[in-house]
Amino acid sequence: MSRRSGRFGTGATLLDRRTAPVYGLQRGRSLIGCLEVSVRSSSGGYPVRVGGGVRGMLPEVAASIASSGRCAIIADERVAGLWYHEVASSLASHGIEAVPAFFPAGEASKTRESWAALTDVLMDAALGRDCCVVSLGGGVTGDLAGFVAATFLRGVPFVQLPTTTLAMIDASVGGKTGVDHPAGKNLVGAFHAPAAVLADPDFLATLDAGIRAQGYAEAVKHGVILDAAYAEWLAERAGALLEGDTEAVQRSVVRSVELKAGVVSDDEFEAGRRRILNFGHTVGHALELESGYTLGHGHAVAAGMVAEARIGEELGVTAAGTADAIRALVGPFGLPASHPLLAHPRRLAAHMIRDKKTRSGVVHIVRLEDLGRTGVGDATTVPVREDELVRIIGSFVAED
Ligand SMILES: NC(=O)c1ccc[n+]([C@@H]2O[C@H](COP(=O)([O-])OP(=O)(O)OC[C@H]3O[C@@H](n4cnc5c(N)ncnc54)[C@H](O)[C@@H]3O)[C@@H](O)[C@H]2O)c1
Ligand SMILES: [Zn+2]
16 A cells, blocks of 8 residues: 555646647657656756657757757667667758767766767867757767767757657756766766757667666656655556556656756756755765676666665654665566665765765765655755765665
8 A cells, every 4th residue: 555645746637837738749659649848947948848759850959959950969879770860861851961979888988088089070070069969869878968069169059869768757857968987977077958858758669678677766766755656656557667658658757857847947056956866876876886887877776765765764864664665666667676785885985975966075865854755955965974874884784
């Protein structure tokens, strides 16, 4: 039985006032409406459009932001092999030239070296400020392509075409771009809002089941920090979501984007409340780094959320039983609630101390008070000393 009654959203419609149905599209196997969520940003805001077939809107969007009629499509080699031709052809049929810029798939490519190589491709193609960058891929591509766009000629517009659940649900929205550094994840980057996000679930047809599942770690996170009923809906519909049920996937992407948009619209540069989106990521990033980036981001976040809730319970700021509740929410997606590397609390704590969220040798963990509720203002995070962190993680690993 659920800890909360009711359903997320408003019943007949999932949409809040920021969201309005735009149009219906016949595409492939299904007729589903395209939904739009607006995100406010200092550069004027941007739409996130969600629906089967919305990738067909790319030429129109590209034409409106790239007066030269030229754009770079940045994709990893795997996604390029599957989708580049279709996307480039749709641009060509509207008279827009695509410059291909590819890199090897995987987190190991999210580096300054890849950023430099991709920038060189744009430079060699003599693209100007009147071009745009199209990010075609998952979160790695979005972060990398966004950083290329943020820095090329001091910044050109870019469009996000997310192709993984994780990128649709989370990474393509919010304007955080960047690359990893040997000292940690995402340590070099910039805020650079996209001109538009076109989240087309049709892309997911070619995605491996394991990678598809990982995106729901971020969706569960959105529910855990902001909307407990949504978290429970996700766990109940995990089977349908993993199978790619069109309506369920679209509802999930829209609800997650609504929740994230609500936070980043009010705190674009993470001066305060946006920090809640880091829930599960303080431990999660340390696990990723310690694994040499062999651990997937969704797996790291799932285990990280359970660990951070247990730390919160131990510190007395999180309601007892919350970590177990999160464990029950990630389970139906086949996501891990723990990880063997948690047996090395000293090494993990050292990574966390170096993480950019850290101030003066103290680790700040998101203060989750209960499912769906975090602290606010100065209580958005809770400080934990390194020795305390080592002790607490050490203690619950001993129990597992
Ligand atoms: N900027 C943000 O706000 C933000 C938020 C969350 C996560 N992230 C970042 O996102 C990254 C993880 O994203 P990810 O899990 O999407 O990783 P990813 O981009 O590496 O994609 C995972 C794998 O799926 C493949 N793939 C992608 N789309 C495909 C498709 N449609 N069909 C077949 N294969 C496909 C890729 O080639 C890759 O091998 C991490 O680097 C994380 O830090 C960023
Ligand atoms: Zn994440």
